[in-house]
Amino acid sequence: MKADNEIRMGEVATDWRGGTDASLVFIGRIHTPWTDLGACPRRGRPDGPLCRIELFETWVPALAGISDDALIEVFYWLHRSRRDLLLQCPRDDGDARGTFSLRSPIRPNPIGTSVVRLEGRDGANLLVRGLDCLDGTPLVDLKPDRSTFIPQAPEKPGDFHVGEQ
Amino acid sequence: MKADNEIRMGEVATDWRGGTDASLVFIGRIHTPWTDLGACPRRGRPDGPLCRIELFETWVPALAGISDDALIEVFYWLHRSRRDLLLQCPRDDGDARGTFSLRSPIRPNPIGTSVVRLEGRDGANLLVRGLDCLDGTPLVDLKPDRSTFIPQAPEKPGDFHVGEQ
Numbered sequence: 001m002k003a004d005n006e007i008r009m010g011e012v013a014t015d016w017r018g019g020t021d022a023s024l025v026f027i028g029r030i031h032t033p034w035t036d037l038g039a040c041p042r043r044g045r046p047d048g049p050l051c052r053i054e055l056f057e058t059w060v061p062a063l064a065g066i067s068d069d070a071l072i073e074v075f076y077w078l079h080r081s082r083r084d085l086l087l088q089c090p091r092d093d094g095d096a097r098g099t100f101s102l103r104s105p106i107r108p109n110p111i112g113t114s115v116v117r118l119e120g121r122d123g124a125n126l127l128v129r130g131l132d133c134l135d136g137t138p139l140v141d142l143k144p145d146r147s148t149f150i151p152q153a154p155e156k157p158g159d160f161h162v163g164e165q
Numbered sequence: 166m167k168a169d170n171e172i173r174m175g176e177v178a179t180d181w182r183g184g185t186d187a188s189l190v191f192i193g194r195i196h197t198p199w200t201d202l203g204a205c206p207r208r209g210r211p212d213g214p215l216c217r218i219e220l221f222e223t224w225v226p227a228l229a230g231i232s233d234d235a236l237i238e239v240f241y242w243l244h245r246s247r248r249d250l251l252l253q254c255p256r257d258d259g260d261a262r263g264t265f266s267l268r269s270p271i272r273p274n275p276i277g278t279s280v281v282r283l284e285g286r287d288g289a290n291l292l293v294r295g296l297d298c299l300d301g302t303p304l305v306d307l308k309p310d311r312s313t314f315i316p317q318a319p320e321k322p323g324d325f326h327v328g329e330q
């Protein structure tokens with residue numbers, strides 16, 4: 001078996017060595033049953049195991065107004081991913097595809113998202129189903145899922161901007 | 166009229182002054198008709214104006230395999246947003262809500278996402294509809310939208326991990 005981040009036959013990397021155009025702050029930590037990358041689901045499922053999103057203390061007041069059974073879009077930092085692959089072979093069969101045609105964790109900015117159902121809350125901890133990430137994954141953001149969210153701000157001119165064709 | 170990022174009656178900020186737990190690299194730039202925050206749509210619309218996503222040269226090979234009419238999830242950095250609000254008043258009426266119960270651009274890690282339809286491609290440029298961001302917004306990632314994407318990697322044990330209850 002290959003190491004987690006070993007490059008495969010047919011894959012192409014850049015010689016890019018990072019950059020700091022913007023900085024993220026981790027706002028919490030995600031607790032899941034998966035302690036090994038090889039065991040994580042490829043994507044979360046709504047009937048998956050209960051997982052715990054722990055908010056760091058500073059950010060707990062920002063949970064106000066989340067409904068009890070909310071659908072939440074969770075943003076997390078895929079801290080174990082390499083970031084330099086342009087072409088990837090998900091099946092390790094030499095069939096290379098562009099990184100932007102995949103939802104692979106390997107990407108220039110390895111941000112993962114899942115849509116989860118809130119099933120309980122205890123202070124700084126949200127209990128949810130639908131995650132797919134490693135235990136200990138750093139949390140980056142929480143938003144109401146776009147499918148259920150109604151904008152609260154007043155209307156703006158761009159809301160009515162329709163294109164030609 | 167208030168300045169873009171002025172704090173409103175009822176809003177609560179942290180004294181957080183930033184942090185660098187992880188670094189983003191900008192991979193391109195987004196061109197839209199909106200040069201003023203007050204004019205941007207609150208969210209993109211599928212029949213909105215044609216916008217252009219410009220990839221920086223390094224990352225162009227990673228576009229391989231994107232289909233001609235793809236639904237793409239675009240991730241961008243909301244570079245004009247303040248990041249310290251815990252409670253926000255989208256209507257400026259004193260009714261404060263937690264940042265994580267809103268899709269406002271003001272958040273600890275101001276990453277915006279939109280689902281767009283690809284309508285054309287010219288080298289490093291993708292023509293799309295469905296964006297809502299300012300002209301010049303830095304691009305962070307492109308992924309096939311989750312609603313249409315089929316994982317390419319082989320099955321993993323976690324794919325079958327169902328929770329209790």
